[in-house]
Amino acid sequence: MTITAATVRELRDRTGAGMMDCKKALEENKGDLEAAIDWLRKKGLAAAAKKAARAAAEGLVGALTLGKRGALLEVNAETDFVSRNHKFQEYVTKVTEIVEKSSDDIEALKKAAYPQTGRTVAEELTELVSVIGENLNLRRAKVLEVTDGVVANYIHSAIATNLGRIGVLVALESTGDKDQLMALGRKIAMHIAAAHPQSNTVTDLDPALLERERRILTEQAKESGKPAEFLDKMIEGRIRKYYEEVVLHEQLFLIDDTKRKVSKVVEDAAKEIGAPITLKAFACFRIGEGIEVEEKDFAAEVAEQLKK
Structure with missing residues (x-):
């Protein structure tokens, strides 16, 4: 029997096994699809499909910077134990390297050759x-790059080199000394990990977030009982306070006690370095952020497993 690409694809869809393993299974079983499924199951390679529906909100974030370019990658697992697995760590590290050399397009990344x-x-x-x-998921990636300057990275709660639960990239455009820029970028990255900004500048802030906040503040202002002529000023004052909470440039820098905004820290650093500095962009991945995990009663979960 001729082994066609369609047959390999069908076997892959039915088992969740890798393409090369499906091809080998069909070759070992003379193209017999059902026999190939049994072969994969015996080898333990057909288990992936059964696990794909389980929520994966743990895992690792990988970070890598090489001068003017840096990459972040999030790969999820079901439990935190997997983050300490050497094979899993090796996978996240190698794929982060692939991202840094190529792009952060997840679909293209999935098709890239694994070394x-x-x-x-x-x-x-x-x-x-x-x-x-366990179910594992290649969730997201990000690349930042500068024309002249540095991309710094920081890993919070690191469990291995460039691997942890929170990863941050900071892109600084400048002709200044690269070592000084890298030190500044790392401090800003540490601040980001702690302060959780939603945007780099006010103009970058998601309009939907701003509109939602403005609606809430407007209702609060109306309920305050203040005269109508004071409401607009009250709302705008609170909007400025909101910017200080969620916009990186407007936040108070947490790494020292000088009570300076991040924008002022960058401005002062530019004077020390002797060259203008632009905080071009940042990226921050927090493991499992935004993933909904169904909470189950432990006794019910055990009972469910016993039924299988």
Whole structure:
């Protein structure tokens, strides 16, 4: 029987196994689809499909910077234990390196070649699922780059080199001394990890977030009982306070006690370095951020497992 691409694809869809493993299973079983499924199950390579529906909100963030370019990557797992697995750490590290050299397009990343395996990044993740026994998900990636300057990174709660639960990139455009810029960028990255800004500048802030806040503040102002002529000033004052909470340039710098805004810290650093500095962009990944995890009663979960 001729093994076609369609047959390989069908086997992959039914088992969740990697493309190369599906091809090998069909070759070992003379193209017999059902026999190939059994072969994959015996090898433990068909388990990935069953695990794909389980929520994965733990895992690792990888960060890598090489001078003017840096990358962040988030790969999720079901439990925090997996983050200490050497094979999982190796996977996140290698894929972060691929992101830094290519792009942060997740779909393109999945199709990229994984080093020394003959498999793609996505197929290697499927292989890892069968080894680790948990649902794993290649969730998101980000690349920052400057024309002249540095991209600094910081990993919070690091459990290995460039791996942890929170990863931050900071892009600084400047012709100034690169070591000084890198030191500044790292401090700003540490601030970001702690302060959780939503945007770099006021103009970058998501209009939907601003509109939502303005609606809330307007209702609060109306309920204050103040005269109508004072309401607009009250709302605008609170909007400025909101900017100080969520906009990086407007936040008070947390790394020292000088009570300076981040924008002022950058301005003062430019004077020390002797060259203008532009805080061009930042990126921050917090593991599992925004993923909804269903909370189950432990006894009910055990009972559910016993039924299987």
